[in-house]
Amino acid sequence: MIEAKNLTKSFGKQLIFKNLNFRINNGEFISLIGPNGSGKTTLVKILMGLESKTSGTLNVAKQTIGYVPQFRNIDLDYPLSIEQFIRLNLKFTFSPKQRQLDNELITTIMEKTHLTQLKNRPLGLASGGEKQKAYLAQALLNEPKILILDESTASLDVEVKMQLMDLVQELNQKYQLTVIFITHDYELTKKYTKRALLFKNKTLEELDVAEVSKKMFEMEG
Numbered sequence: 741m742i743e744a745k746n747l748t749k750s751f752g753k754q755l756i757f758k759n760l761n762f763r764i765n766n767g768e769f770i771s772l773i774g775p776n777g778s779g780k781t782t783l784v785k786i787l788m789g790l791e792s793k794t795s796g797t798l799n800v801a802k803q804t805i806g807y808v809p810q811f812r813n814i815d816l817d818y819p820l821s822i823e824q825f826i827r828l829n830l831k832f833t834f835s836p837k838q839r840q841l842d843n844e845l846i847t848t849i850m851e852k853t854h855l856t857q858l859k860n861r862p863l864g865l866a867s868g869g870e871k872q873k874a875y876l877a878q879a880l881l882n883e884p885k886i887l888i889l890d891e892s893t894a895s896l897d898v899e900v901k902m903q904l905m906d907l908v909q910e911l912n913q914k915y916q917l918t919v920i921f922i923t924h925d926y927e928l929t930k931k932y933t934k935r936a937l938l939f940k941n942k943t944l945e946e947l948d949v950a951e952v953s954k955k956m957f958e959m960e961g
């Protein structure tokens with residue numbers, strides 16, 4: 741469970757948000773929405789311990805967090821295959837026993853993310869959706885309890901977005917993975933999430949997804 745009380749963040753004199761009060765339960769699939777520059781990425785960086793808070797409290801109950809970034813193209817001549825790319829997140833070891841365990845983990849994760857058939861494909865030659873699945877698989881290596889999708893579906897074709905989201909939904913339902921989906925996409929918010937956290941006027945509102953409207957995605961920062 742994640743719980744924030746009066747969470748406030750400023751960068752120098754610039755107030756980003758103040759007095760955030762919210763709760764995210766284990767196994768929830770929640771969207772984090774709001775205009776450009778409203779503080780969504782800053783909030784998840786604080787959740788991941790990559791950025792400090794200014795005041796207030798935040799409890800994350802010592803859970804491992806996986807992070808999938810926004811799609812960025814990778815050069816065609818990128819040297820690693822999909823499997824080698826996923827392995828980058830493993831700790832190096834000389835121990836044969838640990839290597840065996842790592843191999844088993846990689847096999848399981850590639851099955852979970854439907855990448856087994858593609859493991860030898862050079863990442864640079866993979867499609868946008870396959871690249872995002874590789875990032876997702878890499879994020880799952882540490883067996884996180886919480887997964888953060890930071891606009892991970894942006895710039896993908898509609899069909900590919902849906903495939904990636906279907907996969908995340910499957911992981912959410914099968915393994916009780918908590919998912920925080922940062923997005924500017926109204927349709928995906930409606931289709932996949934039950935609740936939304938909306939940044940508005942430098943604070944955060946908790947909404948049932950039925951209350952989410954298209955207008956909330958059109959506001960200026």
Ligand SMILES: Nc1ncnc2c1ncn2[C@@H]1O[C@H](COP(=O)(O)OP(=O)(O)OP(=O)(O)O)[C@@H](O)[C@H]1O
Pocket residue numbers: 751756774775776777778779780781782783
């Ligand atoms: N390290 C930093 N130092 C100073 N200001 C920062 C820093 N990081 C972010 N900001 C500022 O904080 C504000 C919130 O940025 P953030 O990236 O969290 O917004 P966002 O809601 O994720 O935006 P977007 O939807 O465009 O990705 C912005 O004004 C940004 O310029």
